[in-house]
Amino acid sequence: MTIVxxxxxxxxxxxxxxxxxxxxxxxxxxxxxCMRCTSGCTSMxxxxxxxxxxxxxVKLGLIDELITSGIIWTCAMCLKCTERCPQDAAPSxxxxxxxxxxxxxxxxxxxxYLKVVSTVLxxxxxxxxxxxxxxxxxxxxxxxxxxxxxxxxxETFKNSLLILLxxxxx
Amino acid sequence: MEIGVYWGCMILTSQYAYELSLxxxxxxxxxxxxxxxxxxxxxxxxxxxxQNAAIYLAIRNLALAEKAGISELLVPCNxxxxxFSEALYHWKKDDTLRRELSNLLAEEGLEFNxxxxxxxxxxxxxDKVSVEKIKTTVKKPINGLKFVAHPGCHILRPSTIVNVDxxxxxxxxxxxxxxxxxxxxxxxxxxDCCGGGLLLSHPESALTIAxxxxxxxxxxxxxxxxxxxPSCKIMLGAKQEAAGTIVGEKLQIPVFYYTQLxxxxxxxxxxxxxxxxxxxxxxxIIEKLT
Numbered sequence: 393m394t395i396v397x398x399x400x401x402x403x404x405x406x407x408x409x410x411x412x413x414x415x416x417x418x419x420x421x422x423x424x425x426c427m428r429c430t431s432g433c434t435s436m437x438x439x440x441x442x443x444x445x446x447x448x449x450v451k452l453g454l455i456d457e458l459i460t461s462g463i464i465w466t467c468a469m470c471l472k473c474t475e476r477c478p479q480d481a482a483p484s485x486x487x488x489x490x491x492x493x494x495x496x497x498x499x500x501x502x503x504x505y506l507k508v509v510s511t512v513l514x515x516x517x518x519x520x521x522x523x524x525x526x527x528x529x530x531x532x533x534x535x536x537x538x539x540x541x542x543x544x545x546x547e548t549f550k551n552s553l554l555i556l557l558x559x560x561x562x
Numbered sequence: 563m564e565i566g567v568y569w570g571c572m573i574l575t576s577q578y579a580y581e582l583s584l585x586x587x588x589x590x591x592x593x594x595x596x597x598x599x600x601x602x603x604x605x606x607x608x609x610x611x612x613q614n615a616a617i618y619l620a621i622r623n624l625a626l627a628e629k630a631g632i633s634e635l636l637v638p639c640n641x642x643x644x645x646f647s648e649a650l651y652h653w654k655k656d657d658t659l660r661r662e663l664s665n666l667l668a669e670e671g672l673e674f675n676x677x678x679x680x681x682x683x684x685x686x687x688x689d690k691v692s693v694e695k696i697k698t699t700v701k702k703p704i705n706g707l708k709f710v711a712h713p714g715c716h717i718l719r720p721s722t723i724v725n726v727d728x729x730x731x732x733x734x735x736x737x738x739x740x741x742x743x744x745x746x747x748x749x750x751x752x753x754d755c756c757g758g759g760l761l762l763s764h765p766e767s768a769l770t771i772a773x774x775x776x777x778x779x780x781x782x783x784x785x786x787x788x789x790x791x792p793s794c795k796i797m798l799g800a801k802q803e804a805a806g807t808i809v810g811e812k813l814q815i816p817v818f819y820y821t822q823l824x825x826x827x828x829x830x831x832x833x834x835x836x837x838x839x840x841x842x843x844x845x846x847i848i849e850k851l852t
Binding site for chain 1 (some may be wrong): 653755
């Protein structure tokens with residue numbers, strides 16, 4: 393018999409749940425729902441992120457629903473929940489594992505995150521060198537500020553990064 | 563002494579004021595800088611899509627630092643500092659991962675021996691250089707000014723990994739501000755996040771979070787806000803006007819990197835500290851000081 397969520401008719405996905413727990417070496421059953429994480433959550437007021445509910449939802453095995461819902465991308469990664477959790481159940485770590493899984497399964501990852509990955513693969517940094525404007529509207533680059541040239545990373549690292557970014561075959 | 567510096571993407575590609583001010587102040591304490599050749603992203607933004615890839619990037623940069631003969635590494639960006647600290651934590655604990663990453667590093671002729679000591683700017687100035695030394699080196703104390711400190715999330719948490727004094731009541735940055743002769747006011751919103759972590763997925767909420775913090779600071783009637791992280795500086799400084807618009811508040815709070823304020827107190831000329839690049843209205847404070 394499987395547990396079915398009557399609101400959404402979602403069924404638990406035991407396989408994915410084990411994957412999440414294994415991937416994050418996550419102490420899922422440590423959580424006793426004290427809600428200390430949620431009461432101090434940066435994203436709670438504005439985006440209705442409730443870290444303790446993320447933990448429960450993983451416990452219920454509703455992983456597909458979690459990673460496609462977009463809620464895992466509302467976390468600001470301020471890490472207050474991890475600091476304050478009395479049970480070492482660090483919801484922010486769980487959210488990171490879910491985000492990683494969403495990337496592997498190509499499930500609803502915000503475009504901007506994917507763009508960062510491709511820029512890092514392309515230039516090695518999160519962006520190219522920018523020109524900046526001072527308060528009196530003069531434009532400066534590194535050279536004009538007498539800062540040394542940026543030394544770009546070798547091409548070899550991109551290959552290694554790509555290997556790691558490719559989802560493992562089961 | 564000599565210290566290696568890993569600047570990270572944001573400082574190298576746009577937050578030049580942090581780099582300028584650090585390069586200007588360190589020699590005043592007889593510290594010279596070793597730059598790392600071929601450094602890449604620290605891994606922090608990649609952690610969202612693949613944690614092992616992020617750890618690889620972090621360890622690769624640390625291996626490059628070791629190759630350059632660096633044993634003490636200054637990491638001025640909070641995000642990079644946490645990324646490296648976390649990577650070291652996993653490197654020490656996870657044998658399988660260590661083997662896998664060592665093989666990937668070998669492709670580039672690199673190896674990592676875990677002989678490196680990490681410092682964030684605030685920890686370095688507070689714990690290594692010391693508050694006393696800063697007090698005695700200051701030439702033009704900034705007496706009579708009131709500031710608030712915003713240390714930023716990733717040098718405070720998780721306290722098991724970073725080098726914080728008290729994660730719920732951090733004082734290092736305050737002590738450093740007070741070493742310059744100024745006053746550092748405690749405030750309830752001190753630990754509030756700048757919102758930077760949401761800029762990619764929810765920019766409006768990110769600005770609201772920054773705006774609410776700045777609004778609270780405005781009501782304290784202080785002379786300025788002191789930060790130590792390039793991401794926080796962008797959110798609270800460069801994006802201050804936009805953040806104010808979203809929360810319906812006219813905001814004119816001068817925002818400084820601590821290293822800029824320290825530079826002023828050391829008598830360094832303002833352009834060498836990149837103060838002309840700050841987007842927040844810092845002129846009124848500089849005028850008071852010069």
